[in-house]
Amino acid sequence: xxxxxxxxxxxxxxxxxxxxxxxxxxxxxxxxxxxxxxxxxxxxxxxxxxxxxxxxxxxxxxxxxxxxx
Numbered sequence: 639x640x641x642x643x644x645x646x647x648x649x650x651x652x653x654x655x656x657x658x659x660x661x662x663x664x665x666x667x668x669x670x671x672x673x674x675x676x677x678x679x680x681x682x683x684x685x686x687x688x689x690x691x692x693x694x695x696x697x698x699x700x701x702x703x704x705x706x707x
Contacts, residue, residue: 649704
């Protein structure tokens with residue numbers, strides 16, 4: 639059995655039915671992280687990780703940082 643990676647924050651972001659543009663996703667995730675008290679430095683770390691690859695990498699990074707609906 640493969641263990642699911644731990645989610646970094648308690649933030650939840652809805653992706654289904656929302657704008658799928660990478661920048662829109664990053665904006666929603668950043669706002670959710672800020673709302674649950676994640677520091678600006680950690681949000682910048684998320685941004686750097688999310689932007690370090692293609693769209694699929696962005697989605698994988700988002701799913702590591704927040705609960706996705």
